[in-house]
Amino acid sequence: REVFGPVLIQVYGTTETGVLTMLAPHDHDRAHTRTTVGRPLDPDALSIRHPDTGTPLPTGETGEICAIPRWPIAGYWHDPHATTALRRHGWTRTGDLGYLDTHGYLHLAGRLADMMKVKGIRIHPETIEKALAQAPGVSQAAVFGVEDTDRVEHIHAAVVAKPDTVLDLARLRRHIADTLSDNHVPTTIDIRAELPV
Structure with missing residues (x-):
């Protein structure tokens, strides 16, 4: 901070969901949190779910990051198949993989398409x-x-x-x-x- 000035706030989200998590400036000072993408802005609107079944997964288990966006998109232009695949059980699928740790921080683990x-x-x-x-x-x-x-x-x-x-x-x-x-x-x-x- 002395050399480069203030630490920026890091956020994670997608075009379809908007911002989902935030890593605050003080989180950059701790080794166990700086490798995460922060905590959910609304913990009730973010869920880690089984990629095949859509069922919620326990803390620490890697699955697809799903969200209930504040402003959900209507769908993809001229792509009804992708629009249908975007949502499951009321949750918007990000296509990203991750897990929540015991402190509520989200860790990214890759893309579902790469599995x-x-x-x-x-x-x-x-x-x-x-x-x-x-x-x-x-x-x-x-x-x-x-x-x-x-x-x-x-x-x-x-x-x-x-x-x-x-x-x-x-x-x-x-x-x-x-x-x-x-x-x-x-x-x-x-x-x-x-x-x-």
């Missing part, structure tokens, strides 16, 4: 990327879903080793299984000199 559905379970690639990046010897990781000829989605990963490191694929798979679950283990892990752009 993979593997063995009937929704898996976010970023979760696996973070776990791979924490594995010994890994410098970078990218995870993505690829459908086979039967339209079944499989997890694939590309990793870059730290200099002078030889990666063991079995250890990487075990690290993912131990850190996350067996369902998060990529079908293939490709070791590369650099990640494709």
Whole structure:
């Protein structure tokens, strides 16, 4: 603050919902809150819901961020399908993933459209990327879903080793299984000199 002046207020919202949360200037001073997008302006108008069923999820569980906007939009221009998909059970769907912590702060976790559905379970690639990046010897990781000829989605990963490191694929798979679950283990892990752009 001494160098750059006052800290700005950070807000989160969408075009369809307007502003939903605010991270106040004093929240930037605390390590556990500065990585969030703040607290809901109206806690009763924001809900974390299961992406498939629309049922509310408990504190700490990641799901789709849904809201009851103060000024709901009428719909999307000439797109009745998107307008219908926008709302469920009276809530407007943002398409964003996140969770509320025990202090009421909203943490963003990605986009619903980026999720993979593997063995009937929704898996976010970023979760696996973070776990791979924490594995010994890994410098970078990218995870993505690829459908086979039967339209079944499989997890694939590309990793870059730290200099002078030889990666063991079995250890990487075990690290993912131990850190996350067996369902998060990529079908293939490709070791590369650099990640494709």
